[in-house]
Amino acid sequence: MNLEQARFNMIEQQIRPWDVLDTTVLELLSVVHREDFVPEAHRAQAFVDTELPLTASRRMLAPKVEARLFQELKVQRHEKVLEIGAATGHIAALLSHKAQRVIALEADAGLAAQAQANLKRAGVMNVTVLNQDGAAGLAAEEPFDAILLSGSVASVPQVLLNQLKVGGRLAAIVGSEPVMRAVMITRVGANDFRTVEMFDTVAGRLPGFAEAPAFSF
Template identity: 45%
Template sequence: MNIEKARFNMIEQQIRPWNVLNQEVLDMLIVVKREDYFPAEQKSLAFFDTELPLPDGSKAMTPKLEARILQELVLKKQENVLLIGAGTGYLAALLAYRGRHVTVLESSKVLHELATNNLHRNHVSNVDVVLADAFSDKNTGAYDAIVIAGGLEQLPEHLQQQLNVGGRLLAFVGQLPAMTAQLFTRTSATAVSKQNLFETVVEAAAGAKPVSHFSL
């Protein structure tokens, strides 16, 4: 398999047609090598438009969705990022390439270990992977960008409160069969705006609390 040809095809046939046109993002996909975050038996599949299975039973995001997240966030080099959901560590590596520091909260011990090992092996030093329940309101912090790498029925308020002024939070909100990628921006100390970006389907975020639909 010609790895670089596969990477070129991934960018030109999957990612660019999905409205990812920011050249800095496209160039980053060449530098931060996706196949290095998957085991040998999956390396040739890492460029496919598919959700590859992870060892805990969940699935990795598709390449085009990862790229779209990067484009929508418009990260700056001085910004600190919170990522909820480690996956293989690849999305954290992309965010770390663009930002100052990335904190990853992951509730699965298997994925915590996988992402930590992958990031270490690829010499990514500005990421901390923390074994924690991201949806517990005991977690606090102040971030310039937050990414929730999984679907939510409703965005918890305490996550919005962790945004600095000017900070952006990208989440996939809704229920199957349709979810909406939404970008929340803190415009002041007391106000947050919301923008609907595009529709998609992603796996539910591990640990996310379902919305009660019971009524009297």
């Protein structure tokens, strides 16, 4: 496989048509090699427009979804970012190039170890990977400028929103199949949050988050 041609095709045919037009984001997608964060068994599919299986219950987000969430978060160099659902570390690596510091939580011990190894191999120095559930965030390190949920949840817990700075943003994929939407929630005041729906998609669930209660009659 010609990796550079496959990467170019991914960016031009999948990611750019999904309104990922920020040139700094597109450049990072060329620099941070996605295939280096894909398990060996699926490396040939690293550039395919689909989620990739990581464990029995976890999947790596599709390239265009990763890129769009990353772009819309608009991380700045002075900011501290919390990622929930680090998986194998690819999005954390992207964030590391934009943020001052990234803390990535991963509930699966095996994935957390993979993320640490992948980030070390890539020379990333400003990301800390912690093997822990992310539903409660990380109160010891709050407030955050930005929080990214790298997978879907039924709803965003208020405890996470409360860990944002005023002006801080949280990006997440919310809902249940077949209807999920990527949303951006901005803390505009001490007790005031604004939600903007960005795009429809479907993504694998993050572990540890409560599901919406089922209706009973």
